[in-house]
Amino acid sequence: MTIARRFGAPLAAWCVALVWSASALPTNSLGAEQGPVDAYGQLKNPVLEARFEHITKDLRCLVCQNESIADSNVELAGDLRRQVREMLVAGKSDDAIFAFMTDRYGDFVRFNPALSAKTWLIWGSPFIALMLGVIIIVRIVRTRSRMPLDDDPAAESHPAP
């Protein structure tokens, strides 16, 4: 049933579009369909469609947590894509759409969460690790520079007992 709901409608629309475009090809009178979405479920406005792709790629599907809602076939992802599409058509900004999602699902819903008191560690940890590495290397280099060299003639003048 879910399969039919997920693929049935687009498939049917695709077949209809194919037949229709073939018959109407010479006159090129593919009349504009009503509404902001075309037969493929994409937004007709290419700017909005590009924003749609950008936004849905950054939203995590919470059911299958390593997929974005752009990639996921889960029903919730479909519902959230519809929500994003509707908000874009309503003229909402990217920030407003992301805020809508994080207000409901938390920062985890974004693959690139906004920098905040709760998320600074995620963004800061690579730099903290880098700093730690630098400190460790500096310490090692300093200690070694104080050690005598292997081919130090001064060391050779004291043969091992």
Added chain:
Amino acid sequence: MWKFLLPFAAFVALAAVFALGLNPKRDIHALPSPLIGKPAPAIALTDVMDPAKAVNNAAFKGQVYIVNVWGTWCEACREEQDALLAISQQHVVPIIGLVYMDQRDKAKQWLEQLGNPYTAVAFDADGRTAINWGVYGAPETFLVDGKGRVIFKFISPITAEVWQQEFLPRIAAARAGA
């Protein structure tokens, strides 16, 4: 001294992280809800049993109540059903059901066959109410206080034990605070 203490501390820290990760009681899919402390989103839907009847959580304002999200497709909800029936017999708080990603007929049949623990059961046909509640699976259960704020979210089936330990103390505290 530091030479030994530092690696040892690192080892202890790592072991603690692994112990946390391996804890069998930890549900890796359970996420904290950003709704906690915020006003409960509106439920303005129709009743599963009777499409002509409205279910509105505004009618429960001033009371501590529970919103339980479920669906007939959800196996864990079947597990939870017996516990919910027992809980409803205690008449502690109203339980609003929210049927999610489901068909009305199936949900109706489920309640008729297994029993209905709900004070009212709302049917969310398009999933919009569930999105407003930040629902990403079922069962999910929310506790709303007398001021209409969400104070707790529980992800997983409710059991008698969970009810005793997680819900009853919070319900008592919410009533004492109201």
